[in-house]
Amino acid sequence: MRKIYIFDTTLRDGEQSPGVNLNMQEKVEIALQLEKLGVDRIEAGFPAASPGDLAGVRAVAEAVRNASVIGLSRSRQPDIDAAYEALKAAQDPCLHLFLATSPIHRQHKLRMDKAKVLETAEAAIRYAKKYFSKIEFSPEDAGRTELDFLCEVTAMAIRAGATVVNIPDTVGYMTPAEFGNIFKVLKENVPGIENIQLSAHCHDDLGMATANALAAIMNGADQIEGTINGIGERAGNTALEEVAMALETRQDLYQAKTTLNLSEIARTSRLVSKLTGMVVPGNKAIVGANAFAHESGIHQDGMLKEKSTYEIMSPETIGLKESKLVLGKHSGSHAFREKLVDLGYELNDEQLKEAFGKFKDLADKKKDVTDDDIRALVEEKLVRT
Ligand code: KIV
Numbered sequence: 415m416r417k418i419y420i421f422d423t424t425l426r427d428g429e430q431s432p433g434v435n436l437n438m439q440e441k442v443e444i445a446l447q448l449e450k451l452g453v454d455r456i457e458a459g460f461p462a463a464s465p466g467d468l469a470g471v472r473a474v475a476e477a478v479r480n481a482s483v484i485g486l487s488r489s490r491q492p493d494i495d496a497a498y499e500a501l502k503a504a505q506d507p508c509l510h511l512f513l514a515t516s517p518i519h520r521q522h523k524l525r526m527d528k529a530k531v532l533e534t535a536e537a538a539i540r541y542a543k544k545y546f547s548k549i550e551f552s553p554e555d556a557g558r559t560e561l562d563f564l565c566e567v568t569a570m571a572i573r574a575g576a577t578v579v580n581i582p583d584t585v586g587y588m589t590p591a592e593f594g595n596i597f598k599v600l601k602e603n604v605p606g607i608e609n610i611q612l613s614a615h616c617h618d619d620l621g622m623a624t625a626n627a628l629a630a631i632m633n634g635a636d637q638i639e640g641t642i643n644g645i646g647e648r649a650g651n652t653a654l655e656e657v658a659m660a661l662e663t664r665q666d667l668y669q670a671k672t673t674l675n676l677s678e679i680a681r682t683s684r685l686v687s688k689l690t691g692m693v694v695p696g697n698k699a700i701v702g703a704n705a706f707a708h709e710s711g712i713h714q715d716g717m718l719k720e721k722s723t724y725e726i727m728s729p730e731t732i733g734l735k736e737s738k739l740v741l742g743k744h745s746g747s748h749a750f751r752e753k754l755v756d757l758g759y760e761l762n763d764e765q766l767k768e769a770f771g772k773f774k775d776l777a778d779k780k781k782d783v784t785d786d787d788i789r790a791l792v793e794e795k796l797v798r799t
Pocket residue numbers: 427486512552554555582583584585615617
């Protein structure tokens with residue numbers, strides 16, 4: 415089974431979510447939890463962005479021992495110097511250099527032609543080599559870059575000494591077929607590609623970040639970048655827990671897996687949500703409050719008979735205790751009876767029938783029927799009989 419490396423950028427791209435600002439202690443707390451989760455690489459920040467970010471990256475570099483620690487840098491010397499300062503203490507440091515390559519970015523943002531882009535990136539990689547043995551290079555907006563130019567940029571990065579080339583779909587514009595094809599073309603056409611790792615970095619503007627990351631894996635990507643809970647710039651990044659669980663659940667299809675400690679997923683998700691203040695939507699895949707909750711009577715009946723009828727993975731795998739059967743107006747008598755047993759009631763068939771009728775009346779009026787509601791309903795019934 416092929417290993418997929420996990421590059422977590424919760425502390426960098428994730429922190430670029432509007433309204434999120436992590437202090438040094440919070441960065442270290444999240445980094446240590448990411449280490450427990452078993453991510454291979456932690457992008458801790460962008461040291462040249464501010465003195466606070468440099469200090470945050472340095473603190474993470476000092477604290478983390480079992481994952482590579484990475485700092486982001488534009489393709490310019492002062493940024494690379496700042497990243498070196500921040501990462502000096504890391505056990506396994508890596509520099510993440512980027513420069514935009516798409517026509518839109520070349521023309522409007524960088525005002526550079528193709529030759530200048532190649533020259534600037536190459537100079538940056540060669541300069542960084544004096545500090546770092548591990549360098550990742552990202553052609554920013556690779557998704558909207560001409561494929562032949564992307565091959566040229568990748569070949570240059572390999573020659574200059576990059577150890578990972580990351581393909582960012584910076585604006586979340588790609589579809590899975592298109593994004594997967596980029597990896598196929600790079601693998602087939604770039605000399606020396608077998609000597610480096612190829613990475614995918616997707617954004618979720620069209621809701622396809624996870625699908626695009628999986629398409630990249632199908633086409634030979636070695637590493638996936640993303641964040642916990644999918645937080646990040648605009649609509650966010652690939653949610654790493656989704657990629658990890660897709661690989662785990664569909665090993666038959668992907669023939670690849672991460673080395674994450676999956677049972678740390680729920681704890682990591684809760685910590686990131688708490689410290690960033692970004693609430694996880696109830697219906698979020700894998701880590702949303704409803705991801706393992708069942709309300710309909712038909713589903714609850716199936717679950718009580720055999721869990722695989724309505725669950726493709728078990729909540730225990732990600733570190734949750736159990737699935738939830740939520741009582742509401744769609745629930746049936748099977749789940750209601752189980753709930754009564756859980757709450758310590760033994761009702762005969764007639765009492766059960768009457769209580770269930772009352773429960774249905776209540777559920778029609780109230781969105782969430784709580785344990786206390788059920789107790790009140792049953793106590794009233796028992797007192798009267
Ligand atoms: O989305 C992006 O292009 C980035 C790069 C810095 C890799 O985050």
